[in-house]
Amino acid sequence: MKVSILVAAFLGIVVCPVARAFSYDDFNLDTYKDESDDQLFKAFENRRNDQWNSRNYFSEEYEESFSEKDDINNEFKNVESYSLDKEIPAFINWTHEGVVSPVENQGNFKNSWAFAAAGVIESRKTIKTGKLVILSKQNLVDCCKAGTTFALGCILVLGGIDTETSYSYRGLRGGCRFQRRNVGAKIKKVYKVKPGDELGLEKKVAEGPVAADISREAIKKYTGGVYNKPCKDTKNYSVLVVGYSKDFWILKTSMGVNWGEKGYMKLARNKNNLCGIASSATFPGF
Template identity: 45%
Template sequence: MQFQALIVLFSLLSIVHGTAVWSEWEDFQVHHNKSYHSVEEHRRRFLIFVDNRQRIAEHNKRWAVGQESHLLGINRFADMSPKEFKELLLRGVQPSKGLGDVHFMPPDVELGALPRAVDWRSRHAVTEVKDQGNFNTCWSFAATGVIESRYAIKYGHLQSLSEQNLVDCCLGSEQGYNTWRAMGCTEQLGGIDTESSYPYQGDANVCRYRPAASAARVFNAVFLPPGNERIMAQALLRGPLAVSIDADSIQLYKGGVFHDSYCSKVSVNHGLLVVGYGTDPLSGDYWLLKNSWGSQWGENGYIRMARNNNNQCGVASEVLYPIV
């Protein structure tokens, strides 16, 4: 009965919205392995997909005539409304309150000359792009990312570390978490296990940290002065940095230098890893950020965020790195 209802529904929707849209919808479901529980769910997801497709088309028309600096595109989040996307993935970062035993880089630190571009991936100090799935665990990926990189730079060995270790052992009863707390938790545990010994699942479970499988230790964390992109660039010369941004607008990001004048500099809700910076000949300065939404999102899992542009999306509002 449900199968017959689906045929009728899909026939009507394809007539209303056109065969091209319907073909894209079918391709989208196959490519991203989507399945829905009911006819109503199929209908709702399709209509959201149509809305997002229209939003992408309108934005990219502006991009084509130089009115936008970044492209949008269909990705695995294209069947989610902006509200759903935010509620599912962007509630995992809490403001850094009660900082405790952390160090702050002084704002008057001596600033030297900066190279034109930095990319720690070329120095074998960044692991592959990972995927947090449909869990608001971005803070754990930002934490492992910055520890992995700083450890590789200091000790010459790049090792993938366990986000699940942090989710199970550090989350507790918190309604959301953040990267600096993960640093403190790792310090208290005495280390963090490897990815292979403690694979990612997403949902929090019983803490199974094993010192024998530990691959890195953290002794403290250093916060950068908020909003200071010059000091941020200086600090990046010594290694990648963990940051938090307002990610409400990057759901359908495909490429280019991201800029959104409505992006908040205060209400950050998503953790990422800054691995470099550079300058685009058309769109200007950017930060190179590693995300945790898989390699099919954005530019192979990365986003270029506007740099020296009034702290775009709060990219310089909460910046830290661990002492390893």
């Protein structure tokens, strides 16, 4: 019986009303009779524009994914600390600069890490080149181990990440179909913020968006405004830190535009590393 419930939770999809915010308690559960890959893909294609969610949406524990490379862990020699020795602004929001791609919906899959990894490369590359190229989350889901830092290391190994147009998102993990001719961005290194250092995170975000992992507890409870409730330091939901003010961080999620504040949330800052915001923060170097 327990197994049946878990399977139903994984496959559950529900049509949600448009143009209103959602809370965790709003979600109901539906299942499809046909559990084939094709049926799930058809369901995703029909409902991808923020029309569906499920309780499993919040089951974001990092399960081990299949990797096409055996030497991913060797790439962590390229993970370095990074310093920025210049004056930083008191407020910044990179969404105002045209370097952040639109909010997307990860759907009924545990893929927030893929959206955060692709997003941080998109934004940082745009700051460098002036051209925003949307990158493939499915490329990471199919080819990499789950986790933002693992995904960035995987991109180093693969030699790049494909564009979204060449490798579109479907959510389900499949065989790796990465093709070098479709690469939209390459990275040379992975930088990691000193764990727990919010001032260090501020310095990095002043330079560009940063991928970070927070507790899904905040995602489950957030409805709007500045989230400032007790939160476990369990790093199981990935976000893109796109800005900050004196009192809060601005986080982009992959929950769709009908969640939170049009897919974004504000998390109180300088509150003893609330929800683990600075515990696992990374970004690429080009």
